[in-house]
Amino acid sequence: MSLVRTGINPLKEAQGLVAVAIIVVASLLLVGCQQVAVLTMNQMVTTEFQVMGTKLLMRGEINSRSLGQFEEVYAENPDIDTLVQLDVPGSIDDDVMVAFGYRLRELGLNTHLTARSEVYSGGVDLFLAGVERTMEPGATLGVHSWSDGIKDAQDYPKSAPAHQQNRLYIERMLGNDTFYWFTIYAASAENIHIMTEAEIRRYGLLTN
Known part of the structure; x- marks a missing residue:
């Protein structure tokens, strides 16, 4: 056979x-x-903080240790009123990034970008936590989809629970979740979309 x-x-x-x-x-x-x-x-320590009067300068990637570092610095410098993000390429730990953002908002801190600031991905999400959010002309904001290592956010249906943490964070910071959906479709996780001035205005990233 x-x-x-x-x-x-x-x-x-x-x-x-x-x-x-x-x-x-x-x-x-x-x-x-x-x-x-x-x-x-x-x-590793991937985030660097430097106190300058009432301003806290921030550089580096957000990881699982970043919030703890911030808490230590803030405890010793309770007069800090503004987080100035310089070069923040993103976040390695999104859970910590979200908790960090909620903590900034709870403390009533402002966020600011200088003319040379380059802030991407989770760094942009952290920027949204500021009660007052300001930036100088020349600052760069870059966004893209998050990834869980298997799929990008845009590959999940909008009703998927995977969206909930980040979507709700954006909604609480800006009053609605429109910016969340913009970010995940603006670019894949492997790419980055540099926001235009018009987009920054449209999605209400700045308060002034």
């Missing part, structure tokens, strides 16, 4: 299965490497 099914070459079929298996394994290894890299970065 022949084992060859009509129209199917067993060797080619086996080669195809091997190729699929290799792709799956490679994808898992890549995700695993990314997770290890994130865990490593979360153990």
Whole structure:
């Protein structure tokens, strides 16, 4: 009895299965490497704070240690009224970024960007926490979709629970969630969209 099914070459079929298996394994290894890299970065100090009078200058990526660092600095300098973000490329830990933002709003702090500030991704979300949000001409704001390592935010239906934490954060900071939906469709997680002045105005990022 022949084992060859009509129209199917067993060797080619086996080669195809091997190729699929290799792709799956490679994808898992890549995700695993990314997770290890994130865990490593979360153990490092990636955020730098510097007090200048009533202003707190901030540089670096937001990770799991950033909120704790801020709390230590603020406890020693309770007169701080404004967080000035200089170069903030994003966040490694979105849960901490959200908690950080809520804490800034709770304390009634303002946020400000200088003419040379470059703030992206989670750094933009943190900027929204300011009671008063100001920026000088020349500052850069860049947004994109978040990713869980498997899918980008835009790949989930709008009703998916995966949206809830970040969507609700934006809604609480700006009064509605329109900006959240703009960010996730503006660019994929691997890319960045630099906001125009018109977009910054349209979505109410500035209070002045």
